[in-house]
Amino acid sequence: MSSVDAHPTIVYPHYVRALDEEKAQLPSSFPREYSEEFQHILPKLLQRGFHILTKLNNQKGNLSNISKNFVLSHPHIHVVILRRALDGAVIYLAYVGSHVQGPSGFMHGGATAALLDDCVSSAVLLSGPFAMTVQMNVQYRKPVPLNSVVIVEGYVEQTNGRKTVAGGKMYHPDGALYAEATLLFVRPRLVEPKM
Numbered sequence: 001m002s003s004v005d006a007h008p009t010i011v012y013p014h015y016v017r018a019l020d021e022e023k024a025q026l027p028s029s030f031p032r033e034y035s036e037e038f039q040h041i042l043p044k045l046l047q048r049g050f051h052i053l054t055k056l057n058n059q060k061g062n063l064s065n066i067s068k069n070f071v072l073s074h075p076h077i078h079v080v081i082l083r084r085a086l087d088g089a090v091i092y093l094a095y096v097g098s099h100v101q102g103p104s105g106f107m108h109g110g111a112t113a114a115l116l117d118d119c120v121s122s123a124v125l126l127s128g129p130f131a132m133t134v135q136m137n138v139q140y141r142k143p144v145p146l147n148s149v150v151i152v153e154g155y156v157e158q159t160n161g162r163k164t165v166a167g168g169k170m171y172h173p174d175g176a177l178y179a180e181a182t183l184l185f186v187r188p189r190l191v192e193p194k195m
């Protein structure tokens with residue numbers, strides 16, 4: 001049994017019960033500062049064809065160490081992961097807390113990049129074989145306020161042999177763009193490192 005199987009609530013302490021029940025509703029214990037906003041946004045994402053991922057506890061191989069994932073286990077970033085079966089696009093509905101600061105009051109650009117990379121990587125990894133980010137270009141459009149909800153969207157654009165081009169966007173729930181990124185992934189020739 002992997003550590004994730006043994007401790008499924010380590011990664012997603014606030015909403016794992018909701019995922020198990022395959023409901024869009026979050027548990028009443030979900031932190032107040034963002035639960036209402038999540039509740040408001042989730043139905044709109046479900047309407048767009050996204051569903052909340054329910055199988056995170058059963059990941060094997062390269063995804064089995066997910067409880068150590070830098071972004072998903074960060075104590076000041078809370079993420080609900082959704083995926084659209086139609087095209088494999090992934091959404092991270094995220095709350096960015098107070099200790100992710102770069103410029104005063106705003107999110108660190110490295111954290112923005114990490115969230116984008118993680119979300120886009122999820123889209124790539126859940127749609128095909130293991131691959132790693134080898135290039136990432138981020139355009140920062142607007143500073144992201146701390147203690148706010150953001151939507152991160154990742155999608156595969158094109159795969160050619162071992163290379164996959166993918167993109168991502170981070171935006172305010174009202175649609176205002178914070179950042180967008182283009183990424184290149186390469187499927188390693190030899191080893192498949194454990195993440």
Ligand SMILES: CCCCCCCCCCCCCC(=O)SCCNC(=O)CCNC(=O)[C@H](O)C(C)(C)COP(=O)(O)OP(=O)(O)OC[C@H]1O[C@@H](n2cnc3c(N)ncnc32)[C@H](O)[C@@H]1OP(=O)(O)O
Pocket residue numbers: 053055056059063066069081117118121122125126132133134135162163184186187188189190195
């Ligand atoms: C259920 C929910 C799921 C949730 C999942 C959450 C998980 C989230 C996970 C979060 C994860 C977050 C994500 C992360 O943090 S991923 C971690 C950060 N990334 C890395 O550490 C990758 C480091 N790089 C490598 O290890 C090697 O480069 C690899 C192994 C990838 C390829 O080395 P390998 O020896 O195998 O291949 P090759 O050298 O023959 O190259 C092959 C081809 O690729 C081209 N190329 C290579 N590099 C570049 C480059 N920089 N720009 C442009 N092109 C490049 C190269 O020219 C060649 O092209 P061609 O000559 O064939 O045309």
